[in-house]
Amino acid sequence: MMRLISRWQNSAGERVRIALNLKGIAYHYVPVSSLEPGEYRRLNPQGLLPALDFGGGHIVPQSSAILAYIEETYPDPSLLPEDPALRAMARGFAAHIASEMHALTVQRVRHFLRDDLGGGETEVKRWLQHWLRLGFAALEETLAQRQSPSPFCFSDSPGWADLHLIPQMNNARRLGHDLLAYPLLLAVEQRCVTLDAFRSARPEAQPDFPKTDSPA
Structure with a gap:
């Protein structure tokens, strides 16, 4: 059985x-x-999460590479739409999240801005809100421009774009970004969060999620 090495957050x-x-x-x-x-740095010299161990000493880093491996190795059901144009759009939507939004707001970037460059909390917050606002506005407009709107981002079922979107929206809330300006994204999220595939992947559903003591 393959191993996914990660962290709840x-x-x-x-x-x-x-x-x-x-x-x-x-x-x-x-x-x-x-x-x-x-041990993790030995397994994955990049040191970033997650990494997939699919046996035989093969460790794949980076979620984009892991997702491509999963899609190619287990093609059914596909995470991408059948139509080539929609497949490309779904990949572009997801890449905007992973390569632009997420890459600029991750913890190590925030800590570098604050600790190494001497930016205060106010400056770090401005940085976050700027890139999150630009990113989500672009994603919202992308969905608004679809020729054939669908329940999920680019299909009648959740897939490649949706599995990138939902964690990013959760991150944005944690970082204090207001999502009310993105009704199309929120509508997709409302459909996704009812599904067990998304619920069981949430941070709080993971075994390493910090447990709090019950009140006496």
């Missing part, structure tokens, strides 16, 4: 969990905190 890992769930692929979730010190 890792939206890239959440994307992969959703994909595996949508395809019904069994996997073993390995919290990175359960590994010995230095």
Whole structure:
């Protein structure tokens, strides 16, 4: 059985969990905190989460590469629309999230801005809100321009674009970004969050999610 090494608060890992769930692929979730010190860096020299271990010493880093491997190895059901144009649009939508929005707002970027460049919390917040606002506005307009609107981003069922969108929206809320200006994105989210493939991939559903003591 393949192993997915990740962390509860890792939206890239959440994307992969959703994909595996949508395809019904069994996997073993390995919290990175359960590994010995230095072991993860040995397995994945990039040191970033997540990584997929599919046996035979093969470790695949980066969620985009992992998702491509999953789609190519387990083609049914496909995470991409049948129409080539829609497939390209779904990939472009997802790439905007992974390569532009997520890459500019991840924790290591925020910490570098604050600790190494001396930016205060106000400056870091301005940075986050700027890139999140630009990113979500572009995604909202992309859905508005669809020639044939669909319940999910580009299909009648959730797939490649949706599994990128939902974790990014969760991240935005955690970072204090107001999503009310994006009704089309919110409508897709409302449909996704009712599905077990998305619910079971949520951070709070992971075994390493911090547990709080029950009130006495």
